[in-house]
Amino acid sequence: MTALPAHLQGISRVVMDEAVANTPIARRVRDKLPHLTPETLAEGASLTPGLDREDILYLKRYKGRFLRHCPGTSHYRCCGYQIIHIGENCPLRCSYCILQAYFQDRVLKVWANQDDLWAELERAFESAPGRRYRVGTGEFTDSLVLEALTGYSRDLVGFLGRFPQVCLELKSKVVDLSWMDAVRDPSRVLPAWSMNAPFIVEREEQGQCAGLEERLAAARRCAEAGFRVCLHFDPVIHFPGWQDGYARTVEMIFDHLRPENIAYVSMGSFRHMPDLKRCISENFPQSSYIYGEFVTGIDGKQRLLRPLRVEQLRFLADRLRGGGLDRQLYLCMESDEVWRAVLGRTPEDLGGLYRHLMAQAFKD
Numbered sequence: 001m002t003a004l005p006a007h008l009q010g011i012s013r014v015v016m017d018e019a020v021a022n023t024p025i026a027r028r029v030r031d032k033l034p035h036l037t038p039e040t041l042a043e044g045a046s047l048t049p050g051l052d053r054e055d056i057l058y059l060k061r062y063k064g065r066f067l068r069h070c071p072g073t074s075h076y077r078c079c080g081y082q083i084i085h086i087g088e089n090c091p092l093r094c095s096y097c098i099l100q101a102y103f104q105d106r107v108l109k110v111w112a113n114q115d116d117l118w119a120e121l122e123r124a125f126e127s128a129p130g131r132r133y134r135v136g137t138g139e140f141t142d143s144l145v146l147e148a149l150t151g152y153s154r155d156l157v158g159f160l161g162r163f164p165q166v167c168l169e170l171k172s173k174v175v176d177l178s179w180m181d182a183v184r185d186p187s188r189v190l191p192a193w194s195m196n197a198p199f200i201v202e203r204e205e206q207g208q209c210a211g212l213e214e215r216l217a218a219a220r221r222c223a224e225a226g227f228r229v230c231l232h233f234d235p236v237i238h239f240p241g242w243q244d245g246y247a248r249t250v251e252m253i254f255d256h257l258r259p260e261n262i263a264y265v266s267m268g269s270f271r272h273m274p275d276l277k278r279c280i281s282e283n284f285p286q287s288s289y290i291y292g293e294f295v296t297g298i299d300g301k302q303r304l305l306r307p308l309r310v311e312q313l314r315f316l317a318d319r320l321r322g323g324g325l326d327r328q329l330y331l332c333m334e335s336d337e338v339w340r341a342v343l344g345r346t347p348e349d350l351g352g353l354y355r356h357l358m359a360q361a362f363k364d
């Protein structure tokens with residue numbers, strides 16, 4: 001049996017709802033973690049209070065909606081993609097992770113009733129066959145962080161092969177390409193990795209994420225196999241020496257990838273609700289970037305002062321443009337003024353962000 005990646009070796013308990021105990025995901029988890037005896041929860045029972053740690057894997061029968069709109073913000077330019085909700089939480093412990101403020105507990109939850117997921121997706125995609133969807137799984141968890149245990153993304157790409165109107169983004173900070181050979185059409189899957197300055201990766205991503213070099217080597221393997229990839233600079237963080245750091249990361253990108261290998265690159269300055277700041281200061285007291293010069297935006301989130309934000313995002317955009325990227329670049333949750341100052345255009349100039357990213361994803 002292949003060894004589990006380091007970020008999964010800390011799992012010490014497995015709990016499953018009785019209703020999903022015989023699903024393919026439950027069987028795989030039992031195979032991969034033979035030293036753990038799963039606890040079964042009867043219908044209607046819930047996890048005992050106190051079992052809220054990230055070393056617990058909980059395979060759950062999920063009863064909510066699987067396909068949802070991204071919780072963007074109405075006041076800023078949002079990219080309008082849809083989430084396929086496959087689970088919650090992540091064991092990787094990036095200091096800036098929004099999930100620590102978003103969810104009450106840190107249990108690694110996986111929606112194991114995939115038959116319900118497939119049925120919902122089938123209904124949605126078949127009810128509007130002419131409509132295109134740009135979807136992703138990396139909002140409430142990392143798309144691939146549990147892949148070695150669950151094979152979830154592999155199942156998903158296999159299922160979506162029937163729907164050429166759907167383009168799936170798999171966003172991650174680990175390297176797991178085990179789903180690749182289940183893809184029918186590489187133009188409909190966009191593997192994506194988070195990018196940051198090397199200092200931030202080392203200090204704030206807590207050592208269990210893949211390094212930048214590994215992420216980019218994986219992106220290159222995907223490009224060689226016919227996929228286009230996405231890169232996400234989010235959050236861009238202000239720290240002493242940020243220019244050298246982000247410039248180095250951009251150099252590394254172009255050491256591994258050509259512009260035509262890249263579908264799009266997002267850039268978003270670090271932003272947070274007050275709750276997240278409290279979580280970061282309690283959980284990661286050495287992380288000093290939260291004490292920067294922030295102002296409250298019209299959506300209630302704290303953002304770096306606009307001139308500093310524009311300076312950083314423009315620096316990064318200019319470097320990326322120097323390597324041959326241009327229409328692939330977009331900003332997360334920024335106003336038209338900031339778009340203009342950073343990229344010299346607004347989403348309207350591109351035909352609207354939603355349409356533009358759809359076109360980039362589907363390579364129109």
Ligand code: SF4
Pocket residue numbers: 089090091092093094096097098099140141142172173
């Ligand atoms: S990889 Fe993403 S989801 Fe996981 S801890 Fe880091 S920021 Fe959060």
